Amino acid sequence: MEMDKRAEQAVAYKHKDCNCAQAVLLAFAEELGKSEEELRALGSGFGMGMGCTEATCGALCGASIVMGLLNQSGKPTAAIMRDILQEFQEKAGATICKDIKGIETGKMLCSCDDCVRHAVRAAEQHLG
Incomplete structure (x- = not known):
């Protein structure tokens, strides 16, 4: 699937x-081979920054689950996620939900839609 198409679908x-x-x-439902119900259940605890604590961005948590299930690179998933976290932080300005949303500062760094993208x-x- 084309990258931007998948991002917009998300x-x-x-x-x-x-x-x-x-x-x-x-x-990533097709590649994961799971039903919508299963994927909704799998991601259900990660809303609003993992457990509604405004901690790690839920979109990053979702990406980590995807990587854990689909990583065939031979490189450990944790190492890949370190790279993804760094890249995400450069684009979104932070990796913690409350920081991204500007809960304490009043300055939103990145929209939830863009975090998902x-x-x-x-x-x-x-x-790939």
């Missing part, structure tokens, strides 16, 4: 009653 899922992690997971693109890049 954003559409985000607007269809999904949290950011679920949206990223659903964008960045996470999907990063996962695709590291899978």
Whole structure:
């Protein structure tokens, strides 16, 4: 699937009653071989920054699950996720939900839609 097409599909899922992690997971449903119900359940605990604690961005959590299930590179998934986290931080300005949303500063660094896009693109890049 074309990278931007998958990223936009993930954003559409985000607007269809999904949290950011679920949206990223659903964008990879075909490759993951899981039903929408299973992927929604798998990502259900990662909304609003993992467990609604405004911690690690849910989109990044979704990308990590995708990488863990689909990584065939021979490189450990944790090492790939370090790279993805760094790339994501450069694009979004942070990796922690409350920092991205500007909860304490009043200055949003990146929209949730763009976080989903960045996470999907990063996962695709590291899978392909």
